[in-house]
Amino acid sequence: MINYLALLARRISIAFSTIPDFTDLLVAVMLVLIYTTIALNVGFRSRFLTIDVQTSKPTIAGVLIGCLLSPGLTEELFFRVLILPHPEENASGLVLWFWGCASLALFVVYHPLNGLTFYPEGRSTFMNPVFLLLAAILGVACSIAYLQSGSIWPAVAIHWLGVTVWLLLLGGYRRLYG
DSSP states (O other): OHHHHHHHHHHHHHHHHOOOOHHHHHHHHHHHHHHHHHHHHHHHHTTOOOOBOOOOHHHHHHHHHHHIIIIIIHHHIIIIIITSOOGGGOOOHHHHHHHHHHHHHHHHHHHHHHHHTTOGGGHHHHTOHHHHHHHHHHHHHHHHHHHHHSOHHHHHHHHHHHHHHHHHHBSHHHHHHO
16 A cells, blocks of 8 residues: 555656656647547537637636646546556556556546536536547547656646636536536
């Protein structure tokens, strides 16, 4: 148990202290572009996404700051840093696939569970199949960014950007808050 706690503490320390290099940033930008292409196509075709721009300065500030903390930092810490082997651990491809699939499954299942327990206002959104598909694709992008860089920061940036754009520009705020 002590070794496991030490491993998790090391993962957290390395993930937060590793500064992404230029290649890591290019990979993150490519992941954002790929995710954006898929999400906009799926979201608009299914009518899950709509153009709905939030203009209230307090709302914008609250979303920008709030989404950095949660889901940005909290979900990336749990679903990527604590679950996925850090690149320095030199895990085999099979181990990476296993933990990547486990992390992704937990990430997707977490959303409906959150809607059923802690955030009932979001229940219908968090159980929407299109939302869950987009969350799964976002989870894959964040996992790739983390495994590529060994840093939490590209995954946090991708997650933060995806959620804030959805909330502030694409109807997410109205879906969750009416």
